[in-house]
Amino acid sequence: MESAQAVSDPLPTRLRAVQEVLRPYPEVRLLAVSKGVAANRLRLAYGHGLRHFGENYLQEALDKQEALADLEGIVWHFIGRIQRNKTRAIARNFQWVESVDRELVAERLNLARVGMPPLDVLIEVNAGGEDSKGGAAPDAVESLARVIVALPQLRLRGLMALVRPRPEEADADFATLAASFRALQRAFPDQAIDTLSMGTSTDYARALPLGSTQVRLGTALFGHRSQETT
Numbered sequence: 001m002e003s004a005q006a007v008s009d010p011l012p013t014r015l016r017a018v019q020e021v022l023r024p025y026p027e028v029r030l031l032a033v034s035k036g037v038a039a040n041r042l043r044l045a046y047g048h049g050l051r052h053f054g055e056n057y058l059q060e061a062l063d064k065q066e067a068l069a070d071l072e073g074i075v076w077h078f079i080g081r082i083q084r085n086k087t088r089a090i091a092r093n094f095q096w097v098e099s100v101d102r103e104l105v106a107e108r109l110n111l112a113r114v115g116m117p118p119l120d121v122l123i124e125v126n127a128g129g130e131d132s133k134g135g136a137a138p139d140a141v142e143s144l145a146r147v148i149v150a151l152p153q154l155r156l157r158g159l160m161a162l163v164r165p166r167p168e169e170a171d172a173d174f175a176t177l178a179a180s181f182r183a184l185q186r187a188f189p190d191q192a193i194d195t196l197s198m199g200t201s202t203d204y205a206r207a208l209p210l211g212s213t214q215v216r217l218g219t220a221l222f223g224h225r226s227q228e229t230t
C-alpha cells in the first residue's frame with residue numbers, strides 16, 4: 001500500500017482527463033479499480049464524486065470497507081478471481097460480483113446471500129480465449145446465465161471481460177462481447193440485463209464506441225500499482 005500524498009494528489013487531474021473521454025457517453029458508469037490503493041486515497045476519490053469501487057482481493061477489500069464504513073452510497077464491486085472458500089464473504093460484503101465464471105460459484109454465492117437483497121452479478125467472459133485469464137468461454141455464457149437466472153438471490157445484470165492487448169484483437173473481442181451481450185438480452189427479455197463491463201485504462205476509449213456501459217479504471221485514476229499488488 002502506498003501512503004497518501006494529500007499535498008499534490010494527482011487524482012483530480014487524472015479524473016478530469018477520464019471524464020473528458022467519457023463525456024460523449026453519459027450513461028457509462030465509471031468503476032474505480034482500487035486494488036493496491038490505500039483507504040485514505042479512496043476517501044479522497046469519494047470526495048471527488050466517485051461511488052463505485054472495484055476490488056480484486058477479499059481481505060484487502062474488507063479492510064478498506066471497514067475503514068470507509070462512514071461513506072454513504074459507496075458501492076463495492078468484486079472483480080477478482082473467486083476461490084470457492086471465499087464465496088460466502090464475497091456474497092455478503094459486496095453489492096456486485098463481476099467475476100462469476102462457473103456454476104459452482106454462482107450456486108455458492110446464491111446460498112450465502114440468503115436473507116439479503118439479491119446480489120447483482122456479471123458473468124466474466126474469456127472473449128479472446130486466452131489460457132492465462134479467468135472467465136467462461138463465450139459458448140458457455142448462455143448455459144451459465146440460465147443457471148444464474150434460476151437462483152433467487154442472484155440478479156443477472158450482464159457481462160464483464162478483459163480483452164487481448166493488441167488494439168485490433170481488443171476491438172474484435174469488444175465486438176464479440178457486445179454481440180454476446182445483445183444475445184443475452186434477447187434470450188432473457190424479462191431480466192434487467194443492462195451492464196456490459198469492458199474497458200480498462202489502456203483500452204477504455206476503444207471499448208466505449210463498441211458498446212461498453214461500464215469502464216473499470218485503476219491506473220488511469222490512481223497511477224501505477226506496486227509490483228506485489230497488480
Ligand SMILES: *Cc1c(COP(=O)(O)O)cnc(C)c1O
Nearest residue numbers: 033079200201202216217218219
Ligand atoms: C486491475 C483490473 C482492472 C484495472 O486495470 P487498469 O489497467 O489499472 O485500469 C480492471 N479490471 C480487472 C478485472 C482488473 O483486475
